[in-house]
Amino acid sequence: MRFTLYRAREWKPSRVPRPAMVNGTEYSGTSARAVAAVANLLVFAAGVATWTSAGSPVVRAQSSPPSTQPAHRTPSVVIYLIDTLRADRVGVYGSKDGLTPKMDALAAECVLFEQASAAAPWTLPSITSLFTSTFLTEHGMGTTASALPDELKTLGQILAARGCRSAVFTANAWSGRIADAKRGYPRYFVQKPVYDWNRWQEWFSREAKSAFHAYVHTTEPHIPYSAPLDFINRFGPVTEEQRKDANEKMFNYVRNRPHAFDRRESTLTQFSEELAAIEAEAMAPLPAMSTTIRVLYDAHVAWADENLGRFVQYLKDQGRWDDCLFVLLSDHGEEFAEHGGWMHAQSLHEELLHVPLMIHFPRGEFAGAKISDPASLVDVMPTILDYMGCRAELAQCRGRSWLPRLRGEPAAPDASTARVVAVRHNTSRADHLFRRTRGNLNIAVREGPWKAIWNVDLDSLELYHLQRDPREQANLASADEETAKRLLTVAKRFMKNEKRRVPGRVAEKLDRKSEENLRELGYLGDDAGNRGEKENRRQ
Numbered sequence: 001m002r003f004t005l006y007r008a009r010e011w012k013p014s015r016v017p018r019p020a021m022v023n024g025t026e027y028s029g030t031s032a033r034a035v036a037a038v039a040n041l042l043v044f045a046a047g048v049a050t051w052t053s054a055g056s057p058v059v060r061a062q063s064s065p066p067s068t069q070p071a072h073r074t075p076s077v078v079i080y081l082i083d084t085l086r087a088d089r090v091g092v093y094g095s096k097d098g099l100t101p102k103m104d105a106l107a108a109e110c111v112l113f114e115q116a117s118a119a120a121p122w123t124l125p126s127i128t129s130l131f132t133s134t135f136l137t138e139h140g141m142g143t144t145a146s147a148l149p150d151e152l153k154t155l156g157q158i159l160a161a162r163g164c165r166s167a168v169f170t171a172n173a174w175s176g177r178i179a180d181a182k183r184g185y186p187r188y189f190v191q192k193p194v195y196d197w198n199r200w201q202e203w204f205s206r207e208a209k210s211a212f213h214a215y216v217h218t219t220e221p222h223i224p225y226s227a228p229l230d231f232i233n234r235f236g237p238v239t240e241e242q243r244k245d246a247n248e249k250m251f252n253y254v255r256n257r258p259h260a261f262d263r264r265e266s267t268l269t270q271f272s273e274e275l276a277a278i279e280a281e282a283m284a285p286l287p288a289m290s291t292t293i294r295v296l297y298d299a300h301v302a303w304a305d306e307n308l309g310r311f312v313q314y315l316k317d318q319g320r321w322d323d324c325l326f327v328l329l330s331d332h333g334e335e336f337a338e339h340g341g342w343m344h345a346q347s348l349h350e351e352l353l354h355v356p357l358m359i360h361f362p363r364g365e366f367a368g369a370k371i372s373d374p375a376s377l378v379d380v381m382p383t384i385l386d387y388m389g390c391r392a393e394l395a396q397c398r399g400r401s402w403l404p405r406l407r408g409e410p411a412a413p414d415a416s417t418a419r420v421v422a423v424r425h426n427t428s429r430a431d432h433l434f435r436r437t438r439g440n441l442n443i444a445v446r447e448g449p450w451k452a453i454w455n456v457d458l459d460s461l462e463l464y465h466l467q468r469d470p471r472e473q474a475n476l477a478s479a480d481e482e483t484a485k486r487l488l489t490v491a492k493r494f495m496k497n498e499k500r501r502v503p504g505r506v507a508e509k510l511d512r513k514s515e516e517n518l519r520e521l522g523y524l525g526d527d528a529g530n531r532g533e534k535e536n537r538r539q
């Protein structure tokens with residue numbers, strides 16, 4: 001079998017509408033000079049000092065007891081997901097660049113999770129973890145060909161059973177893999193960009209008269225970088241030619257990583273020097289254009305922030321904000337060569353795992369609280385369900401509810417404070433550039449400032465102290481054997497108890513619209529789907 005380099009497809013900017021009017025005023029663009037300061041963010045102290053941190057990941061039931069407070073009547077639930085957003089580009093997470101004034105202001109109305117991890121380093125497994133509160137090792141959604149096991153319920157299914165009208169507004173077709181009609185989302189709108197809010201407003205005014213559930217998924221700041229050029233130029237000089245070139249080179253790289261996104265996976269089970277060389281060749285031009293790429297990325301973050309601000313303002317103008325349980329998060333970050341790679345999926349390092357997570361509870365309850373213990377996106381669903389009093393459904397959840405902490409209730413005693421927060425599975429066994437050092441299966445464990453990454457195939461461990469070494473440069477596994485052993489034990493116990501559904505069951509073929517959308521985002525090679533099928537038939 002011979003693999004050839006994909007030719008860089010000419011990148012053309014797609015038509016990017018200005019954000020539609022969401023509050024009756026035409027978009028005019030605001031200054032990107034941000035006011036990043038968030039007024040009076042309170043440090044939430046009650047119960048923090050004595051409360052044990054996260055529970056053992058091997059406990060099958062939810063590790064924190066449901067709150068003892070009475071359940072709230074069904075609130076409206078909005079999951080607003082900004083794809084590919086690194087926490088360190090957000091003001092309230094430490095960025096000084098003023099990219100996210102809207103998010104920073106929103107944080108004051110929310111509970112802010114300072115140490116939230118994506119549960120996987122790329123979209124499909126991450127959003128499946130978010131909407132089922134299970135890890136990739138259990139839900140098995142690791143490739144384009146994966147299907148969600150029927151017995152796992154999604155958040156949408158549970159909320160639909162509570163009478164919520166639900167809809168998805170997404171610019172990333174992976175959403176359709178977990179949020180379709182039979183999964184509790186009868187209305188599904190895929191559009192790029194998602195910021196053309198007309199459909200949202202139309203649906204909202206028709207369907208959202210009582211409790212509703214919306215899952216909004218933007219693709220900014222994911223490639224291709226497509227915000228208006230005059231907007232981008234507030235952050236640095238970038239010509240149309242430079243933008244086109246950067247998008248083409250990024251696409252070329254992602255298309256030449258025959259990785260989990262590709263249907264060829266079943267044919268690529270061995271390490272290949274040839275494929276590693278192709279990946280390296282496609283990556284080679286990126287470092288030289290890293291300044292341009294960072295400007296484009298930052299501008300895209302600011303663009304996403306502006307549009308988030310309009311969405312929230314719309315809910316406020318409609319008088320629905322107070323009743324809304326609104327979750328803002330990202331599904332994973334983005335790497336700019338911090339550990340030798342670009343884009344996402346290739347590791348469990350912080351540039352890919354550390355994501356913003358903030359939750360606005362109805363009537364501003366707990367506003368200003370900060371959670372500094374490690375959280376994971378698998379915690380979002382149990383926290384929502386606990387708030388709503390959906391106790392029976394908590395049994396599926398591998399994450400924890402943070403409500404007992406927020407309410408200052410004593411948590412159940414727990415011998416282990418370390419927990420698994422993320423899983424990476426290179427299902428294709430073909431991310432060749434990193435395969436020899438990272439293997440195919442990695443488990444991330446957090447305990448306070450400690451973070452361990454277990455390489456299951458090689459049975460090796462990396463250990464980092466994130467407070468002292470946020471960039472994960474000094475592996476302390478040998479220097480602190482005791483901590484390494486403690487975290488490794490948690491990872492191994494987790495694997496022993498997981499259902500191991502990877503690589504998972506095979507789903508139906510992608511429909512044409514989804515395939516087109518995913519190709520536009522760089523996930524699929526030009527002939528990936530067909531070639532994989534032909535090759536499979538030949539075997």
Ligand SMILES: [Zn+2]
Pocket residue numbers: 083084122123124331332
């Ligand atoms: Zn994503």
